[in-house]
Amino acid sequence: GxxxxxxxxxxxxxxxxxxxxxTYQTSGFYGLSWYQQHDGxxxxxxxxxxxxxxxxTGRFSSFLSRSDSYGYLLLQELQMKDSASYFxxxxxxxxxxxxxxxxxxxxxxx
Amino acid sequence: DTEVTQTPKHLVxxxxxxxxxxxxxxxxxxxxxxxxxxxxxxxxxxxxxxxEKLSINESVPSRFSPECPNSSLLNLHLHALQPEDSALxxxxxxxxxxxxxxxxxxxxxxxxxx
Numbered sequence: 647g648x649x650x651x652x653x654x655x656x657x658x659x660x661x662x663x664x665x666x667x668x669t670y671q672t673s674g675f676y677g678l679s680w681y682q683q684h685d686g687x688x689x690x691x692x693x694x695x696x697x698x699x700x701x702x703t704g705r706f707s708s709f710l711s712r713s714d715s716y717g718y719l720l721l722q723e724l725q726m727k728d729s730a731s732y733f734x735x736x737x738x739x740x741x742x743x744x745x746x747x748x749x750x751x752x753x754x755x756x
Numbered sequence: 757d758t759e760v761t762q763t764p765k766h767l768v769x770x771x772x773x774x775x776x777x778x779x780x781x782x783x784x785x786x787x788x789x790x791x792x793x794x795x796x797x798x799x800x801x802x803x804x805x806x807x808e809k810l811s812i813n814e815s816v817p818s819r820f821s822p823e824c825p826n827s828s829l830l831n832l833h834l835h836a837l838q839p840e841d842s843a844l845x846x847x848x849x850x851x852x853x854x855x856x857x858x859x860x861x862x863x864x865x866x867x868x869x870x
Binding site: 676677679687688689690691694696733738743744745746747748749 | 798799800801804811812815847848856858859860862864869
């Protein structure tokens, strides 16, 4: 079977740092992606971790621990435009099967 | 050009209608995908095409029929849909259907079935 858990909602202040956690149980796990989706918009790729450790891309970083089946997305210097839903998405099996988590709705407040 | 385009943006159809959704990319990607997204839910994978061949069908009802006429185009033919099929239909593409490739999403077609 497969399961994914992320917090449903997070609120943070502009300029602060926020961490969105993701735990997964996926057979044939290859790696973990993160996507951002604004209301009414399409998902946009943020990052991908195939190996344990931290990947940094500008204000966003993503971490993976394969042994713990756990990852997180770290957003620094939060801006109002970061208000969106964030999905963790494990890759499993062949042919790029990506399963989206339930999503975390981030609200950035002034 | 990192754009995936989808037409139409909005579609309203009756349960007896036949319609098609279209998706196009010119990034030279060899993998294309259809997802379905209901309000306040994550995208759910429907189909994956790799090198113009169907490689994944996530047990989608036969009233949804995908077609990949060439490496740049992906269609989703709709027939005898139900009201519960109303959703945002997203198309995506990636370089290959391998692990870790970034998927680029189109803006989606918002489908309403009456």
